[in-house]
Amino acid sequence: MPNVALGDHYEEFVQRQLESGRYNNASEVVRAGLRLLEDFEVARERWLNEEIPARFQDLAQDPLIGVPAKAVRARFEARRRSHTAEAK
Template sequence: MPTRNVHLTEHLDQFISAGISSGSYSNASEVVREGLRLLERREREDQARVEWLRTAATDAFDSIDRGEGTTFDSMEELDAYVRGVGAEVFADEAVRRRA
């Protein structure tokens, strides 16, 4: 297994020590590997969000080009619509995380 030397801040060193002291991890390598796994997962999720946004934007612009856009009579209506779309996105994300 490859090894690397990494310089840590005092805070991160203490964080690793606390994880080992608590019994959550056996050694510093386990802590670092877990952190890297979480970072890798977050980057995958971020990329999925970007792809979703690109698709949603393309679909929205295509809809507008076809004359199917949505009009709003007030900022309140627009705000409510945007909040509803946001709730859908979070719900979709929650379903994906459970899968």
């Protein structure tokens, strides 16, 4: 297995994790991160290969369950305005 250059940001992150006492060495920190990445990728593949086709099939069987693009855009715009107003 080749050595990996993490860069300053991640080296500092690993050091903070070690200082917290949660991990015994840098390898444990990296393995924990890789487990999270693996879980994310498995969930992403499931979503792409199972969830999306199932929802598409549902929509094909009953087009009335769909939401028009204009309505989706309006919801996003309303949410953006709300967040912008809260930030002020």
